Each structure stands twice: as C-alpha cells, then as structure tokens.
Amino acid sequence: MRRGFAFVETRDGPASWFGANFWSAAGGPRMWSRYDPELVRAELAVLREHGLTLTRSFFFWPDFMPEPHRIDESCAAAYADFLDAHVETGMRTIPTFLVGHMSGENFDPPWRHGRDLYRDVWMLDRQSWFVERLTARYADHPAVAGWLISNEMPIYGDSADRESVTAWAGLMVRAVRAGGGTQPVSIGDGAWGAEVTGSDNGFSVRDLASLTDFLGPHVYRMEDDRVRQHFGAAFICELTSTLGSPVVLEEFGLSSEFASDEHAATYYRQVLHNSLLAGATGWIAWNNTDFDGLAGQDPYRHHPFELHFGLTTSERRPKPQLREMARFAETLSAIDVLGCRREPARAAMIVPEHLEGHVPISDGEDARFAFSTLRQAYASAKLGGLPVGLCRERDGLAEDCSLYLLPSAKQLTAPSAAGLEDLAASGAVVYLSYCHGTGSFQRGPWIAGLDRAFGVEHQLWYGEVDPIEPDEVELIFHRDFGRLAVGEKLRVPVAGNRHSRARLPVRATEAEIVAVDQDGEPAMLRRSVGSGWMVLCAYPIEHMADWTPAANPDAAVRLYDALADFAGVHRAVRVADPAVGVDVLRHRDGRRFVFVTSHSPEPLRVTPEVAGGELTELDDDKPVDTLELPPYEVRVLSLSDFDAA
Numbered sequence: 001m002r003r004g005f006a007f008v009e010t011r012d013g014p015a016s017w018f019g020a021n022f023w024s025a026a027g028g029p030r031m032w033s034r035y036d037p038e039l040v041r042a043e044l045a046v047l048r049e050h051g052l053t054l055t056r057s058f059f060f061w062p063d064f065m066p067e068p069h070r071i072d073e074s075c076a077a078a079y080a081d082f083l084d085a086h087v088e089t090g091m092r093t094i095p096t097f098l099v100g101h102m103s104g105e106n107f108d109p110p111w112r113h114g115r116d117l118y119r120d121v122w123m124l125d126r127q128s129w130f131v132e133r134l135t136a137r138y139a140d141h142p143a144v145a146g147w148l149i150s151n152e153m154p155i156y157g158d159s160a161d162r163e164s165v166t167a168w169a170g171l172m173v174r175a176v177r178a179g180g181g182t183q184p185v186s187i188g189d190g191a192w193g194a195e196v197t198g199s200d201n202g203f204s205v206r207d208l209a210s211l212t213d214f215l216g217p218h219v220y221r222m223e224d225d226r227v228r229q230h231f232g233a234a235f236i237c238e239l240t241s242t243l244g245s246p247v248v249l250e251e252f253g254l255s256s257e258f259a260s261d262e263h264a265a266t267y268y269r270q271v272l273h274n275s276l277l278a279g280a281t282g283w284i285a286w287n288n289t290d291f292d293g294l295a296g297q298d299p300y301r302h303h304p305f306e307l308h309f310g311l312t313t314s315e316r317r318p319k320p321q322l323r324e325m326a327r328f329a330e331t332l333s334a335i336d337v338l339g340c341r342r343e344p345a346r347a348a349m350i351v352p353e354h355l356e357g358h359v360p361i362s363d364g365e366d367a368r369f370a371f372s373t374l375r376q377a378y379a380s381a382k383l384g385g386l387p388v389g390l391c392r393e394r395d396g397l398a399e400d401c402s403l404y405l406l407p408s409a410k411q412l413t414a415p416s417a418a419g420l421e422d423l424a425a426s427g428a429v430v431y432l433s434y435c436h437g438t439g440s441f442q443r444g445p446w447i448a449g450l451d452r453a454f455g456v457e458h459q460l461w462y463g464e465v466d467p468i469e470p471d472e473v474e475l476i477f478h479r480d481f482g483r484l485a486v487g488e489k490l491r492v493p494v495a496g497n498r499h500s501r502a503r504l505p506v507r508a509t510e511a512e513i514v515a516v517d518q519d520g521e522p523a524m525l526r527r528s529v530g531s532g533w534m535v536l537c538a539y540p541i542e543h544m545a546d547w548t549p550a551a552n553p554d555a556a557v558r559l560y561d562a563l564a565d566f567a568g569v570h571r572a573v574r575v576a577d578p579a580v581g582v583d584v585l586r587h588r589d590g591r592r593f594v595f596v597t598s599h600s601p602e603p604l605r606v607t608p609e610v611a612g613g614e615l616t617e618l619d620d621d622k623p624v625d626t627l628e629l630p631p632y633e634v635r636v637l638s639l640s641d642f643d644a645a
Contacts, residue, residue: 001344001345001346001348001389001391001398001400001401002344002345002389003238003241003279003342003343003344003345003389004241004242004243004244004247004279005241005279005281005340005341005342006241006244006245006246006247006281007246007281007282007338008146008184008213008214008246008248008281008282009184009213009246010145010146010183010184011182011183014338015145015282015338016281016282016332016337016338017053017054017094017145017146017248017281017282017283017284018051018052018053018054018282018283018284018325018328018329018332019047019052019053019054019055019056019091019283019284019285020047020052020054020055020056020284020285020286020287020288020311020325021055021056021251021284021285021286021287021288022043022044022055022056022057022058022093022287022288023058023287023288023289023291024036024039024040024043024289025039025043025289025290025291025292025293025294025314025316026039026293027294028102028103028291028294028297028300029058029060029099029102029103029107029299030060030063030297031060031078032060032063032064032072032074032075032078032079033063033074033075035078035081035082037081037085040081040082040085041085041088041089042316043288043289043312043316044085044086044089044091045089046312046316046318046322047091047288047311047312047322048089048090048091050311050318050322050323050325050326050329051325051326051328051329051330051333052091052325052329053090053091053092054091054092054093054094054145054284055086055091055092055093055094055284055288056093056094056096056148056250056284057079057082057093057094057095057096058095058096058099058102058151059075059079059095059096059097059098059099059134060075060099060102060107061098061099061100061107061108061109061130062100062107062108062109062110063075064076064130064134065109065126065130066109066110067111068109068111068126069129071130071133071134076134076137079095079138080137080138080141083138083141083143083144084143086143087142087143091143092142092143092144092145093143093144093145094144094145094146094147094148094284095134095138095144095147095148096147096148096149096150096151096188097130097131097134097147097148097149097150097172098117098127098130098131098149098150098151098153098156098172099150099151100151100156100157101151101152101153101155101156102151102299103299103300103303103306104299104302104303104306105298105299105302105303106155106156116157117153117156117157117168118157118160118164118165118167118168119160119164124168124171127171127172127175128171128172128174128175129175131149131172131175131176131179132175132176132178132179133179134179135147135175135176135178135179135180135181136179136180139179139180139181139182139183140180144181144183145183145184146183146184146185146186146213146214147176147181147183147184147185147186148185148186148187148188148216148250149169149172149173149176149185149186149187149188150172150187150188150189151188152188152189152190152218153187153188153189153203154189154190154192154201154202154203159200159201159202159203160202161202162200162202162204162207164202165202165203165204165207166204166207166208166211169187169203169207169208169211169212170211172187173185173187173211173212184212184213184214185212185213186208186212186213186214186215186216186248186250187203187208187211187212187216188216188250189203189208189216190203190216190217190218190250190251191205191215191216191217191218191236191240192218193205193206193208194355194356194357194358194367195239195243195355195356196217196236196239196240197368197371198355198357198364198367198368198369198370198371198372199364199367199368200357200358200364200367205240205243206243206356209243209244209245212245213245213246214245214246214247214248214282215240215243215245215246215247215248216247216248216249216250216251216284217233217236217237217240217247217249217250217251218250218251218252219232219233219236219249219251219252219271220251220252220253220254221233221236224549224550225548225549225550225551225552226550226552226599226601227379227383227552227553227599228375228376228379228546228552229267229270230267230270230271230274230379230599230632231270231274231375231378231379231382232271232375233249233252233271233274233275233278233280234271234274234275234277234278234280234378234382235278235374235375235378235379237249237275237278237279237280238278238279238378238389238390239351239374239390240279241278241279241280242351242389242390242391242392242395246281246282247279247280247281247282248280248281248282248283248284249271249275249280249282249283249284250282250284251284251285251286252271252275252283252285252286253268253285253286253287253309253321254267254309254321255305255306255307255308255309256290256308256309256310256319257304257305257307257308258305261319261320262320264319264320264321265320265321265323265324266631266632268285268320268321268324268325268328269324269327269328269632269633269634270597270599270632270634272324272325272328273328273331273595273597273634274382274597276332276337276585277342277583277585277595279342281337283328285311285321285325286309287309287310287311288310288311288312289310289311289312289313289314289316290307290308290309290310290312290313290314291306291307291308291310291314292307292308292313292314293314294307295307311325331636334618334619334636335585335587335593335618335636336587339587339588339589340585340586340587340588340593341585341586341588342584342585342586343387343572343584343585343586344387344389344400345387345388345389345398345401346386346387346401346402346403346569346570347381347386347387347388347389347401347402347403347404347405347560347564347567347569348388348389348390348391348397348398348401348403348404348405349374349377349378349381349388349389349390349391349405349407350391350393350397350404350405350406350409350412350416350420351370351374351390351391351392351393352370352393352409352411352412352413353392353393353394353413353416354366354367354370354411354446355367355370355371355374356392356394362441363439363441363442365437365438365439365441366410366411366437366439366441369410369437369438369439369500369543370410370411372543372546373407373408373409373435373540373542373543373546374390374407375546376407376542376543376545376546376551376554377405377407377408377542377556378390379552380542380545380552380553380554380556380557380560381405381556381560382581382583383552383553383557383578383579383580383581383599384556384557384558384559384560384561384564384578385561385564385571385573385574385575385581385582386403386560386561386564386569386571387569387570387571387583387584388405389401391404393412393413393416397416397419397420397423399423401423401428402427402428402429402567402568402569403428403429403431403563403564403567403569404420404423404428404429404430404431405431405560405563406420406430406431406432406433407433407542407543407556408433408434408435408540408541408542408543408546409432409433409434409435409447410434410435410436410437410445410446410447411437411446411447412446412447412448414448417447417448417449417450417453418448418449420453421449421453421529421534423532424529424530424532424533424534425529425530425531425532426530426531426532427530427531427532428532428567429532429533429535429563429566429567430532430533430534430535431535431536431537431563432447432454432534432535432536432537433536433537433538433539433540433541433542434450434503434504434536434537434538434539434540435500435502435540435543436465436499436500436502436540437499437500438496438497438499438500438543439499440499443463443465443499444460444462445458445460445504451509453527453529453534454506454511454525454527454534454535454536455508455509455510455511455525455527455534456506456507456508456509456511456522456525456527456536457506457507457509458504458505458506459505459506459507460504460505465498465499465502466502466503466504466505467498467501467502468494468496468501468502468503468539470494470518471493471494472491472492472493472494473491473492473494473517473518473523473539474489474490474491474492474517474518475489475490475492475515475516475517475523475524475537475539475541475555475559476488476489476515476516476517476518476523477489477490477514477515477524478513478514478515478516479512479513479514479515481514481515481524481562481566482561482562482563482564482565482566483558483561483562483565484558484559484562490515490541490555490558490559491555492539492541492544492545492554492555493544493545493548493551494544495543495544495545495546495547495548496540496543496544496547500540500543500547501544502540503517503521503538503539503540504536504538504539505521505538506522506525506536506538507522508522508525510527511525511526511527511534511536512525512526512527513525514526514535517538517539521538522538523537523538523539524536524537524538525538533566533567535563535566537559541554541555541556541559542554542556552599553578553579553599557578558578561574561578570611571611572584572592572594572610572611572612572613572639573594573596573608573609573610573611573615573639574608574609574611575596575606575607575608575609576606576609577600577604577606579598579599579600579604580596580597580598580599580600580604580606580629581595581596581597581599582594582595582596582597582608583595583597584639591638591640592613592638592639592640593618593636593637593638593639594608594615594636594637594638594639595634595635595636596608596627596629596634596635596636596637597633597634597635598629598630598631598632598633598634599632600629600631600632601631601632602631603628603629603630603631604627604628604629605626605627605628605629606626606627606629607625607626607627608624608627610639613639613640614639614640615637615638615639616637616638616639616640617637617638618636618637618638621638621640624637
C-alpha cells in the first residue's frame with residue numbers, strides 16, 4: 001500500500017516548505033500599524049541563519065480592512081516592505097487573508113456587526129473582494145510562496161453545515177485566482193474536520209482537499225502519555241495524507257511556560273522527525289518570536305502563555321527549539337528530501353468509515369472513540385517497527401498488504417468485513433481486538449459475521465457487557481506466535497468506562513486458542529482461512545492503553561511485532577527494544593535512509609537487526625553495528641546494498 005508523501009507544487013517545481021509563523025515582537029497582530037522595518041529584517045535574519053526559508057504572515061483583518069470597501073494603505077505599504085525584506089533575506093512567505101482569530105481571541109473588523117461569514121451574501125462579497133484585491137497587489141512579488149484563506153476559521157466563524165463551509169471556501173479560492181494568484185492555495189482551517197478528528201465542524205477535509213493545493217494541520221495536542229505526545233502530530237499528518245494532498249504541518253509548537261528548554265527541544269525533535277515519517281513534507285512552527293513587550297496587549301494580556309511560543313526570545317536570542325529546527329533543516333538537506341518517498345506499507349491499519357461521520361443514525365461518540373483508539377494503536381505500531389499505513393474504509397481496502405489491523409474495533413461496514421476475510425483467504429493476516437466502545441448507543445458488535453469469520457461463538461448477553469474486574473489482565477501464550485513463545489505473558493493495565501472496560505466472552509469452534517487470560521479464558525484466537533489467518537483478541541488492549549496515563553510502550557508493541565512476523569511483513573531494519581522506533585525513507589537514486597528514534601527517558605544501547613545490506617553513518621559511510629542513543633534522540637543512518645523485498 002502506497003503511503004502519501006507528496007510535495008506542494010509551485011511554479012518553481014516541488015517544494016518542501018520549512019519555516020515559522022511570523023509576527024514581529026513590535027506589535028504582534030498590531031505589527032502593521034507599528035511597523036518597524038529594521039526589526040523585521042533582524043528577526044528574519046535570525047530565522048534564515050538557522051535554516052528556515054519561509055514564513056507564514058497575516059493580514060490582520062481589523063487593521064487591513066477598517067471599512068467594508070477600503071484597504072488601509074499604510075498597512076498595505078508595510079506589507080509590501082515586509083515582502084521586500086524576505087527577498088533581501090533569501091526567504092519567502094505565505095500571506096493569510098481573513099485573520100480574525102489570533103492566539104485566543106477573535107478580532108472583528110468594526111463593520112461586521114455579527115454577520116454570518118459563510119451564508120450572508122454581503123459578507124461573502126466583502127471577503128472575496130478583500131481576498132481578490134490583496135492578491136492582485138502582491139501576486140507577482142517573488143516573495144509570495146503560496147496563499148492561505150484564513151487562520152483557524154472554525155474558531156473565528158464557528159462551525160457550520162458542510163455545504164455552506166465548502167461553498168464559502170470555494171468562493172475564496174476562486175477570489176485568489178481572480179486576483180491573479182497562481183501560487184498554491186489552502187484554507188488555513190487547521191484540518192480539524194471529521195475525516196481527521198472524528199468531530200464534524202463542517203470543514204470537511206475531504207471536500208477542502210478537492211479545492212486546494214495542500215492541507216495544513218494545526219496540532220497542539222496535550223496528552224497524558226509522552227509517546228502519544230511524540231506521535232500526536234505525526235498521527236494527524238498520517239490521517240490527513242490519506243486524502244491524497246500534500247501535507248504541510250502548518251502550525252505546531254509549544255509555549256515555554258508549559259515546558260522546560262530541554263523538554264521543549266525534545267518535543268520539537270520528535271514532532272519534526274515523526275511527522276516527516278508520517279507523510280508531512282512541510283513544517284511551519286508557531287511562532288518566530290516571544291512577545292515580552294506586549295504583556296499588556298490583548299490577546300497576550302489574558303492568554304499570557306501565548307507570550308512565549310517563540311523560536312527566539314524577544315531579544316532575538318535562539319531558543320533550543322530553533323536549534324532543533326536548524327538541525328532538522330540539515331537533515332532534510334542531507335537526505336535531499338525532495339528526492340525521497342516512503343517505503344510502501346505492508347501493514348494496514350483500518351480507519352473505519354464511522355470516524356468520518358455522515359453515517360445515518362449513529363453516535364458521534366463512536367467517531368471520537370475510533371480516533372482516540374487509532375492514535376494509540378498507531379504509536380504502538382511505530383514502536384513495533386511496522387511499516388504501517390492508514391487505510392480509509394470509505395475509500396476501499398488496500399489489497400496488497402500482508403497484515404490488516406483493526407484495533408479495539410467496535411464498527412466496520414458489512415462489505416469491509418467480507419473483504420477482509422477474502423484478503424485473509426488470499427494469504428493475509430487480519431487482526432481484530434474487540435471493544436464495545438465508550439458510548440451506550442447500540443452497544444455490541446457492529447461487525448457482520450464475527451463468529452463465522454473468526455471461528456468462535458460469542459457469549460454476549462443483550463444489552464450487557466462482561467466487565468473486566470482486575471486492574472491488570474494477562475495474555476498467556478499457549479502457542480508460539482511470531483516472536484512470542486509458549487509461556488510468555490503480556491500484561492495489560494485495565495482501563496475504560498462502564499461501556500468499554502469489558503471483554504468479549506467467546507468459545508472456540510473452528511479457531512485455535514493462541515493465548516488465555518489469567519482465568520484460563522480464551523484471550524487470543526486464530527482461524528485458518530485459505531492461505532491466511534483471522535486473529536481475534538478478546539480484550540480491547542489498545543483502548544485500555546489509550547485510557548492509561550504513561551502506558552507506552554504498551555503490550556501491543558510486542559504483539560504487533562509478533563503479528564508482523566506471523567504475517568511475514570518484511571522489515572528492512574528492526575530494533576528489539578520496544579522504546580525505539582525504526583522507519584525508512586527511499587531516495588529516487590536508490591539510497592535508503594533509516595531513522596532510529598528513541599522514546600526512552602534513559603540512554604539506550606541498541607543493536608539493529610538488518611534484513612539485508614549494511615547500516616552506515618549518514619555523512620562518512622562508517623559501518624554502524626551498535627547505537628548509543630541519548631534520551632529521546634533521533635539518529636539518521638544510511639542503508640546500503642539493500643534489495644527491498
């Protein structure tokens with residue numbers, strides 16, 4: 001299965017954008033009415049010295065359009081100088097048009113008077129006029145790399161119906177084209193629609209992908225597990241990339257109020273590398289500078305943590321986050337990222353159609369549950385070293401994988417259930433761990449033919465669940481399974497709510513019992529189907545890990561590793577330590593680059609297992625047998641003389 005890895009197409013060819021969202025320390029959103037050209041140039045110079053080549057900039061709507069038929073000429077002139085400063089510094093920028101929301105506050109132009117941004121015809125006319133006029137002013141400037149319609153419009157304009165939002169977006173994109181803008185364009189909505197988050201706000205990422213040239217997730221997740229935190233942005237990028245558009249991580253970052261310098265650097269390192277391996281091909285950090293001089297100005301007055309999201313201090317001193325950006329820029333150059341692509345996935349994690357919404361008479365809680373469970377399972381698969389891709393059920397099942405994962409799955413459409421059994425008959429391994437879900441709506445298996453497919457008889461009572469009583473369960477293996485030998489145990493902390501903290505009671509009919517629980521009840525079973533296997537886990541191990549703070553690396557890491565071996569999933573490089581992830585990028589000239597990522601708070605010494613070829617240092621071809629990994633470190637190596645299976 002191919003995994004998305006597309007670059008934004010510009011008039012100069014494919015591009016990998018790398019930069020920061022930009023407000024000058026003199027003014028923040030009010031920088032255009034207090035414009036300081038010398039300070040702006042100094043701020044850009046610091047970014048450029050650290051390998052950044054791009055900014056995202058903002059037409060602050062109340063200042064740029066003080067009246068419904070007038071653009072403020074002093075702001076427009078300041079922006080023109082801002083563009084010139086980019087050319088002088090060797091950088092480019094992405095202007096953002098409808099900037100009413102910023103850093104915790106909505107700022108209306110004084111003439112809006114609460115009019116609806118999506119449905120009010122006069123407001124639509126004023127927005128499209130603004131977009132077209134500003135595009136016409138700057139479209140030919142060499143500093144303009146692309147365009148964004150808005151900044152987090154779901155916050156500023158609120159959620160709305162899908163048809164109105166999509167029509168609004170289409171009108172704004174056409175206004176850019178009418179103004180002569182030929183550069184790539186996107187919406188700036190954050191990619192927060194149902195297809196990515198499981199929550200429907202009207203901004204369908206699928207619909208917007210058909211109108212735009214790239215998709216731009218904004219990710220500021222806060223987790224109770226460090227590994228989930230490290231993979232949070234990556235998982236969002238992976239989900240977004242399945243829709244076929246280039247993915248630019250348009251906003252990510254953290255406030256220094258929320259993390260120490262050392263830990264902030266770790267977060268940047270992990271987000272940058274993991275999102276690259278998840279299909280992102282552009283990165284725009286939030287943001288360029290701190291704003292200590294603006295503590296009395298809204299929005300910083302009431303959201304004071306927003307003062308310190310910068311890559312630099314207010315005095316332009318680089319923070320550790322900027323040094324991580326510089327280091328990542330060097331990696332992108334060393335691997336020639338524009339020539340890279342991801343290896344095809346041999347393991348597919350199924351994204352149920354129900355996550356995307358628009359399923360009649362269904363519960364939104366089920367969609368959010370699916371998102372949360374998949375996010376945890378994705379982290380486990382990455383730690384297990386699986387070349388995993390996400391496969392959207394709505395777009396059809398990939399047919400070229402060796403392993404299909406349905407983690408803690410409550411729902412699957414009937415055609416997909418039949419299709420997965422056919423894939424098993426053709427030689428694949430299909431794994432499903434059952435979960436009732438976290439909601440009460442039609443609590444029970446939404447999976448047609450579960451008994452027959454897995455060779456079991458479930459023992460459910462209507463309307464009831466079989467609660468898991470202990471705080472920890474054990475999966476005790478009665479058969480060798482991949483690298484899990486007879487007698488080995490996987491210990492799983494128990495978690496969930498009154499609906500989901502439950503197992504699936506089953507009796508084996510045609511299935512073999514692979515593992516039992518601590519009470520001797522079937523916990524994992526497998527049924528031979530044609531030349532493949534259907535594998536059932538009676539416990540929702542991924543969901544329980546998702547609900548457990550500091551769960552990772554969880555038991556699913558070893559289980560997924562075993563499933564990969566059982567299914568014959570080829571892995572070019574593997575590391576046995578469950579706190580270390582491995583992934584591979586392939587260059588068009590035949591080179592392969594291996595990313596070894598530690599998620600351990602302690603130093604590690606690991607010996608990678610190489611299926612073929614030789615691991616060497618990236619810069620001097622020195623052979624590598626053993627790696628010393630500081631806490632949370634990322635090492636990039638070359639894999640030579642490798643013949644992909």
